[in-house]
Amino acid sequence: MGSCSSKTTVIEGFIIRIGLLGDSVSGKSAILSRFTHNTFSLNYQHNTKSLASIKSYLLEESFSPVTVEVWEVQSPLSVSIDIAVIIADSTKPISDLQDYYWKWLQVAQSYGWNKVHIALSKIDIKGFDESYAEKVHEALVLDQGKEVYLTSSLTGKGIDLMFKSLISHRLRMR
Numbered sequence: 001m002g003s004c005s006s007k008t009t010v011i012e013g014f015i016i017r018i019g020l021l022g023d024s025v026s027g028k029s030a031i032l033s034r035f036t037h038n039t040f041s042l043n044y045q046h047n048t049k050s051l052a053s054i055k056s057y058l059l060e061e062s063f064s065p066v067t068v069e070v071w072e073v074q075s076p077l078s079v080s081i082d083i084a085v086i087i088a089d090s091t092k093p094i095s096d097l098q099d100y101y102w103k104w105l106q107v108a109q110s111y112g113w114n115k116v117h118i119a120l121s122k123i124d125i126k127g128f129d130e131s132y133a134e135k136v137h138e139a140l141v142l143d144q145g146k147e148v149y150l151t152s153s154l155t156g157k158g159i160d161l162m163f164k165s166l167i168s169h170r171l172r173m174r
Helices: 028-037 094-110 132-139 159-172
Strands: 014-021 051-057 066-072 083-089 116-121 148-150
Touching: 014 028, 014 094, 014 159, 028 051, 028 066, 028 116, 028 159, 066 159, 083 094, 083 159, 094 116, 094 132, 116 132, 132 148, 148 159
Parallel strands: 014 066, 014 083, 083 116, 116 148
Antiparallel strands: 051 066
């Protein structure tokens, strides 16, 4: 008869924490809702607390499950954030977006968050110019490899792509 083993294989996971920063009505709550429940609500509720949602992925570039915590940041957090994403309304003129970005970049840096990206929300609004992301990239003088994510919480466009891209980027940096 064969022998039994009491060994247990434990699969170590990896946790990535992403913080969403931005003004009220920029789209943070809607992105969080789309990320977590794949839903969108037209009934906006102003949020004053930091919220978190959790989702797990098994990606090709990761040999273990990746747990993603996405935080809608309203005040300094007691947890460390790996990646910050500034959520900006795509209807803002680029000149306003420059000041907005630098303001939130300073907030992120004051929290000690150095990996900061930008996502434009509400790209589903009629008349959105697809070249806007390129213009924003240029106006903000972003590093060549840094992407400006285009998202629509209404349609879901770009949300999953943004999070998977951020996860992949973080996994490469481990």
